[in-house]
Amino acid sequence: MSLLDRYNSQLVDEGDAEDQEFLDLLDDDEAFQGYREQRIAELSRQMKEAKDGAQSGHGSVQTLESDKDVLEATTSADRCVIHFFHPDFTRCKIMDSKLEQLAARHLGTRFVRVDASKAPFLATKLGLKALPVVVCYIKGQEATRVVGFERLGGTDNFQLSALENLLYTYGIIQRVGTSGMRRAEKKMEEEDEDWSD
Template sequence: MAGIEKMMENHLLQATQAIEDQLDNEINKLDRMDQDEMEQLREKRLQALKKQAAQKEEWIAQGHGKYFEVPDEKAFFDECKKSKNVVCHFYRDSTFRCKIVDKHLEILAAKHIETKFIKIDAEKCKFLVERLRIVVIPTICLAKDGKTVDYVVGFDDLGGTDEFSTEVLEWRIARADVINYSGDLLHPPGSEDRKKGRSVLGMDRKKNLRGRNDDDDMSDDDDDW
């Protein structure tokens, strides 16, 4: 046991030293820069910040940064044409789990301004529901470049419980590459699988803890809108 602890301590020291060496190299590189090089670096960073600000303004103009409802199919298609990444919640007023989804998506919309977050009443868009083969409510459609790339159907992928966290839904959406995410895509936040180092890329679609029939049935391959 003592040998293992010593080995872990040595690994930690080596990792810390590597980080310190990298920082020292960056500092030395800055120290060696002359005034012109410093100005070029400053200008480059300024241009990058300006580009980021312009992109943010464009996203906001397209309706990003908020979670809102589209009234019909035409509005749905119009909104999707404007944005590269779209998260759309197909809901029904009589399904209480849709209110749970609303709460989480409202938070994520404000956090992930790079993506548009919308919702649409499934009972008012029968053609779209058939086109996307949506049979369970709630369903979250994840789209990229005008094509559906994934669906979050019910709560099966979110732990099979109504009490899933916003972070877990964020992680699940991120696996479709429609939001910017810096976390571990292999393991959901706080999962035992992460602690044990097991991958969940082939995550089983377990039944809802209260039974699959708890999700409303409205009656997936990629769909091009």
Template sequence: MANMLENQLLTAAQMIERQLDQQLDQLDNLDSDDLKSIREQRLKEMKDLNRKKQEWLKNGHGTYTELADEKEFFEVSKKSPNIVCHFYRDSTERCRIVDMHLKILASKHVEAKFCKVNAEKSPFLTQRLRIKVIPTIALVKDSKTKDFIVGFTDLGNCDDFSTEMLEWRIAQSGAIDYKGDLMTPPDVKKKAYINRVNKTIRSGYDSDDSDIDFDD
């Protein structure tokens, strides 16, 4: 068994070495025209990205804002294909927690429009998106609603989740560019997380009890 494992590791190492050799050979064989083409392509990409950023900022990206009404939401949807929209209610404390994190993420991810809507003042939109629990974050990608973050269930079932945890969860929809590992939540410390969940189960406490159900 030990010999078999050793042979497998050796084979894998040799394969990686061959791939690296091929990449080095390709780099060694680049002439001045190839390098010029690479530089021009990179310059074009940088110019395109800068143009997009200017357009995003012009459309109100980079800041976390409240939309006045449902009409403004649909206007924003026409200009910004990537939207992170928080449906809130003034009387719900957890909405203020969401506000705090989204203000930070809005300045970091200018590729998406971060905004919020008062659910009580937007009954048509709230009903159309089937939003029943407050807070709910609607995640829009390419003008289509891809996902919803309902309450704090996906954020560790706690109020003290990190901004990075919410960022990771939003990134699952593709509404923002994310450089981290989409497979692993940043707040995961398995032992602490499991203990928290077990404590919740033992106490019979439902973390969403304080949320608002519009069916009531």
């Protein structure tokens, strides 16, 4: 048996073990009830977050018209991402597209944009010299900013995951979890522990 065949066999065995673990969970009424309650609570939280977010402008990138609107956005949301842009700049359009995708996935964070020329007070106060600029706030305090694409790989075709990971690192967005993802993360932690022994 080749090394590749052994690896594939091991993957099948691990998949079978995970399937069996899930089937065992279904057979154990108490464990299944606990899982069910946990999942219902998680879904209820996500539904509440989606409802609250939709009412306060979450889920899409809203266009603001003035300094005052931007200041209100940063103080009214726990987590807020502000894209200072120019409507004719290609890189601003690229950033806008990425932020639209993230806004739809991360309802707990408010995403807004403002034409930098319509917010001259903030553009000066924040020292904006290049566009696009994304400034991120947590409870009204600046957490980080992204100027251009340097922190995202330095190219116009940067991956959405690069921006998402950056925002996650600073607590601007939260990971959307599923039990499968948690199981995978736990498995990775166990493998890391095995390597450290």
